[in-house]
Amino acid sequence: MTMIEELLGGKTGETIAVKPDYLVITDGSGFEVVEDIHTEKLKNHGKGVIVIDHDVPAGNSDSSAIFEKLVDFSKKYEVPFIQAKGAAYAVMMDTFVKPGNIVLSCSAHNSIYGAAGALGLQVDVKTLAKLFTEDTYSFTIPETVQIDLKGKLAEGSSAIDLWITLLGTVDADKLVGKVIEFTGEGLKNLSKHARVVLCSMATRTGAVTALVNESAQEKDNYDQTIAFQLDTVSASVALPVSKEANLKGEFTFERLSVLKDQEFDAGFIGGYTGGYIEDLRVAADLMKGKHLDLGFRLNVCPVSSNVYLQALKEGLIETFIDFGAQILAPGDHNIVLQGAGVAGPKEKVLTTGSYNFSGCLGSEDALVYIGSVASVVAAALRKQSVSANLE
Numbered sequence: 001m002t003m004i005e006e007l008l009g010g011k012t013g014e015t016i017a018v019k020p021d022y023l024v025i026t027d028g029s030g031f032e033v034v035e036d037i038h039t040e041k042l043k044n045h046g047k048g049v050i051v052i053d054h055d056v057p058a059g060n061s062d063s064s065a066i067f068e069k070l071v072d073f074s075k076k077y078e079v080p081f082i083q084a085k086g087a088a089y090a091v092m093m094d095t096f097v098k099p100g101n102i103v104l105s106c107s108a109h110n111s112i113y114g115a116a117g118a119l120g121l122q123v124d125v126k127t128l129a130k131l132f133t134e135d136t137y138s139f140t141i142p143e144t145v146q147i148d149l150k151g152k153l154a155e156g157s158s159a160i161d162l163w164i165t166l167l168g169t170v171d172a173d174k175l176v177g178k179v180i181e182f183t184g185e186g187l188k189n190l191s192k193h194a195r196v197v198l199c200s201m202a203t204r205t206g207a208v209t210a211l212v213n214e215s216a217q218e219k220d221n222y223d224q225t226i227a228f229q230l231d232t233v234s235a236s237v238a239l240p241v242s243k244e245a246n247l248k249g250e251f252t253f254e255r256l257s258v259l260k261d262q263e264f265d266a267g268f269i270g271g272y273t274g275g276y277i278e279d280l281r282v283a284a285d286l287m288k289g290k291h292l293d294l295g296f297r298l299n300v301c302p303v304s305s306n307v308y309l310q311a312l313k314e315g316l317i318e319t320f321i322d323f324g325a326q327i328l329a330p331g332d333h334n335i336v337l338q339g340a341g342v343a344g345p346k347e348k349v350l351t352t353g354s355y356n357f358s359g360c361l362g363s364e365d366a367l368v369y370i371g372s373v374a375s376v377v378a379a380a381l382r383k384q385s386v387s388a389n390l391e
Contacts, residue, residue, distance in 0.1 A: 002144040002221060003211045004179045007100060007119045010141050012221065017136035018121075021101040023047045023128060025079075026088045027066050028054030028332060030106035034073040036129035044132050048079040049096065051088035056331040086304025086330035089113075089200065089272045094306060104128060109354065111180075112200035112272060114211035115192070121209055142208050143223035144179045146216070149186030151231040158282075158372040159190075159197035160273060160352055164236045167204055168253030170226060176206035176249070178223060183216035186230045193278045200272050201354060206249045238356055238370035246357035256375055264369075265347040267376040269325075270301025271334050274352025274373055277307050277314075282373045284316040287323040292380035299341050301328040323380075334360075343368065350379045 010016040025031055050070050055063040074081035085091050089112045097103060099117030106128055110120030127137055180202050195212050202210035235256035269283050292298055300320050302308040308330050311317050334353040343349045343366035356368040
């Protein structure tokens with residue numbers, strides 16, 4: 001059986017009744033369910049978890065109103081309410097999710113739970129609301145595509161370089177509507193952190209979700225198998241895309257050298273792709289004894305309060321401040337509506353975040369690139385080109 005078949009107890013193509021363990025609501029996605037739930041039938045409030053992680057602190061009156069509605073719902077129905085703890089994905093994985101769990105929300109990157117041996121699925125608001133009053137929902141088990149990881153990452157290549165290269169080289173049309181199952185001897189060479197980052201971005205291919213399977217055996221029930229050599233990964237950058245192209249799943253990447261002689265106006269290090277303690281250690285090591293260039297704006301956002309506290313303990317936060325960076329509240333700050341810094345007209349931004357479509361950071365004509373932590377620090381020292389600073 002494929003891993004999703006094992007987790008759900010069914011066969012590919014079979015429609016089964018899925019019984020989730022957790023129903024996650026955030027102030028950025030799924031918050032509308034509190035108005036759609038038939039509260040007179042409410043019985044699964046014990047599976048609900050509310051996490052405030054997007055617009056933190058609230059940047060407008062609409063966000064404040066959402067906060068108030070979620071607080072009222074939490075109080076009335078005793079649904080756990082979590083704030084000031086960081087991105088919901090990190091909070092759930094640190095505190096709640098165990099291997100074999102099924103986690104549902106309206107969020108686009110639920111595939112991240114696959115790194116912990118759990119199944120994350122994205123559902124619409126009506127389905128999530130319904131699951132607060134009904135135990136199961138119907139789900140047809142998708143075909144699974146095996147991505148067989150081989151070798152190991154070259155020194156200097158990061159988890160962000162990995163997902164950028166993978167998404168840029170694999171034919172995404174083969175993954176739309178499928179489950180990605182990461183397997184192979186290359187897994188043992190990837191840290192837990194790298195697996196989390198890789199799984200979190202898998203759904204940008206159009207895949208339903210992703211899973212990490214260290215014990216996969218030779219199987220003949222994969223829809224197809226794609227071999228991927230980890231040692232082919234090098235410093236890379238995801239190029240800006242339009243909103244329309246992003247919705248179609250279009251994705252273009254180049255080696256970092258494409259940024260030679262380009263200067264950037266702002267940078268972001270953080271989120272569930274670049275805000276873990278491993279990322280912050282890399283950033284601080286590259287910043288020591290230096291200061292960002294005049295005119296460059298750098299935001300650093302730990303993915304969770306636990307990571308923030310660890311960074312404080314290790315002296316990393318002090319290094320960021322000395323470098324000239326602004327520290328953001330832990331959370332999911334990938335786009336401007338989630339508390340990320342606004343990009344001005346025609347500005348260029350380099351981010352470790354998960355989005356790079358036009359307008360995601362404010363101005364429609366701002367250009368947003370995605371790169372590694374090291375590339376963002378290099379961009380902050382823009383008196384030289386990004387590629388030169390990495391040499």
